Amino acid sequence: MEKNELRAVVIATLKTIAPEVEDGDLRADRPLRNQVDLDSMDWLNFLIGLHEKLKVDIPEADYARLVTLGDVLDYLEKKLK
Amino acid sequence: MKMSYREAVRQAMHEALVADPRVFLMGEDVGKYGGAYACSKGFLEEFGPERIRDAPLSELGFVGAGIGAALGGLRPIVEVMTVNFSLLALDQIVNTAAALRHMSGGQFSVPLVLRMATGAGRQLAAQHSHSLENWYAHIPGIKVLAPATIIDARGMLGPALADPDPVVIFEHAQLYNMEGDLPDDWRCDIATAAVRREGTDVSLITYGGSLPKVLAAAEQLAAEGIAAEVIDLRVLRPLDSETIAASLRRTHKAVVVDEGWKSGSLAAEVMARIVEQCFFELDAPVARVCSEEVPIPYAKHMEEAALPQVPKIVASVKQVTGK
């Protein structure tokens, strides 16, 4: 999967949780939960969405590494290889 | 001129005694003691025992004697110490004084003035504290007055004495020490109610000892943006319905404040007239603030709780105005 394609899937998933999100407004290098109002339930649902769409397993121990949008994309990219 | 309500009552009687030799004062302690509320101090020395007559503790007897004197051509002022004791004289007042003109086909009239103190607030307990004005206001054949201002205390006695029929004047015991200005022109009628404060949001209708409380409540309400009109009934019989109706046409809401008990009260009569005459002017149910339905308690805090008070009046107005 191309990086652009992956990003589109991630943003689409995020939009199911937070419909107000605008792709252009998101900075890939800033903590995602500072830019989008996501509580732990939203976060969990976001990860569940990614899990279902991409068939990747995301252990809870890895949550700490997923801070920025860039982190999420890198993490998924590695997992998908 | 600044003076007390007590002094205004005294001056009114003094003027009458000086002006008309037919006038005399009779009652318990009016002479040597100078009046239970000190309204006739010095009168015995000035006018002598023929005209300032101490009566025995027999309301039935001396009120009856006053009626006889009035029938005989004199102009008696009979003082009954409180309305509570006047019940002993009810037969004379209701069956004789009020009825004679009617029963004699207009041949006799009873030009009697009965003065009595009324009301609570001084820890005198149930037998000295009740407000029974409405019992007298029920009786055709007499006029019932409730002076609540210095002017009325000074000015109502003259027309009452000039009236050919019996007139009962209720002086609320809490008012005697009230001070105020007596203007040069203090003459007044005994026929109309008075607007004591103008307002557009609600009519507060009251009389006698409750007037100062109602004016204080109106002041407080004004600070909260509610313009209350205050009507002082002044004459409890016959009621001046037109002044009440005119006020209701301005405000469309009314709260009646009456120190009598709610059931069968003067407030009830005022409310009934409002509904009869102003139904289609009403924008809210008419409310009333009356005394709690208990014999007035002796203990200070309980007495205060039993009577209409400023906070109760304010709360009732807010209920009615929805503010």
Place this chain on the structure above:
Amino acid sequence: MIEFKLPSLGADMDEGKLLEWKVSPGDTVKKGQAVAIVDTSKAAVDVEVWCEGTVFELLIEPGETIPVGTVMATLLEAGESPETAKRAPRAVLLPHPGPLPRAGGGGVVSGRRRISPAARKHAEELGVDIETIPGTGPDGAVTLADVEQAAAEKVSPARTAPVPDKAAEMRKAIAAAMSRSKREIPHYYLSEPVPMRRATEWLAQANAGRPITSRLLIAVLQLKAVALALKKFPEMNGFFRDGAHQPAAAAHIGVAISLRQGGLIAPAIHDVGEKSLEQLMRDLTDLVRRVRAGSLRSSEMSDPTITVTNLGEQGVAAVYGVIYPPQVALVGFGRVDEQPWVENGALGVMPVVTASLAADHRASDGHRGALFLAALRDQLQEPENL
């Protein structure tokens, strides 16, 4: 004959708009079945029926706005037939040009609206139909001012059809409930730092063995701990009504859920004390999803016996809540934060959350509140028993 009335779905609701009937005359209904969808100022709610029977008549049309307590439908009890049942008189309904201003709750009494005589006369003089005028006076009465307002709106047609603003309506509903709370309820507030190492470690271990779709959140442990602590402190649970506290038998915990577009709803998860953590997680997930989708059930809206709010997600250390009347308590959780902590004489680092209690002093005292928070703290030290 059973009358099915519009229930109040919360202290701040006094009317609702029927969106849809989910049953038709002749259908049999079971206890707990959703029979209608009603729009409150907060959400579209599935209204459940609380008796069994056969739908006889539907008295309200979709699109109508009706006060709480209005008979919406009649049901036949077992053994009744359409022939033996009398037709119910249709409730007097008021067509509203727009959303009604909030009334005091008694706008309609025994089918007759409260209209002041002066308002009725003035409406006649102005040629305004009094039945179309919403009342804002005491107990929802239509007053002179309402008639004048309506007449003014009639003159300027631009104002005749205000578009209902959902967010503004919810703001008003929250304002009404919270104002009532602060006016009527003498709140007292307590807080207690709760060590969370055992709970977080237990949770990490529990989640490690689970697929992502069945992982638990710390919020679920907190809810269960509150429910278990409530068992020993019934004075924090239930309602204050008619001058007295009425303890509730079960802990139906209202979970404060904020909406993305602003506002919040605190619908109940039922019988929290009796459910497993897994079940609670499923319930919470489902509840959040349905709140955000705007589809709630009437029983969830109307019967929370206590509210739990968690503002730690937004990064605050502690929350001191406003009780949702007629409830008598609200438990708040702040952020789980690593803090210096003395344990066994040694200074260490401990994940800590500040648990707070806002409680109704008419129903309980600070001493009991303190014991309750201590019990809550202790529950969270034994996550394996939750």
